[in-house]
Amino acid sequence: MKHFPACLAPALQQRLHILLGRCEALCWEAYVGTPENNGFEHPQWQPLREQARQVLDLLGWQTVREHINELAQDCRAALKKWPD
Numbered sequence: 001m002k003h004f005p006a007c008l009a010p011a012l013q014q015r016l017h018i019l020l021g022r023c024e025a026l027c028w029e030a031y032v033g034t035p036e037n038n039g040f041e042h043p044q045w046q047p048l049r050e051q052a053r054q055v056l057d058l059l060g061w062q063t064v065r066e067h068i069n070e071l072a073q074d075c076r077a078a079l080k081k082w083p084d
Helices: 010-024 028-032 045-059 061-065 068-079
Strands: none
Touching: 010 045, 045 061, 061 068
């Protein structure tokens, strides 16, 4: 997140950080799910999906798409702070 991409407008960078913070604030059930379902069905995810769509619209999917490998690597690295 810190360097994705360096030319990103400050307002968009701020919205991405807010979205990341909200993801990190998910309750345990939303984050890991339950034996009966996966966490993505938890109601806490719906506002995050809507916010993510808004940010993608503002970014323009083509802009994000050309950086998707870098973004995926950053996401994988961020997830390592939550070991199994």
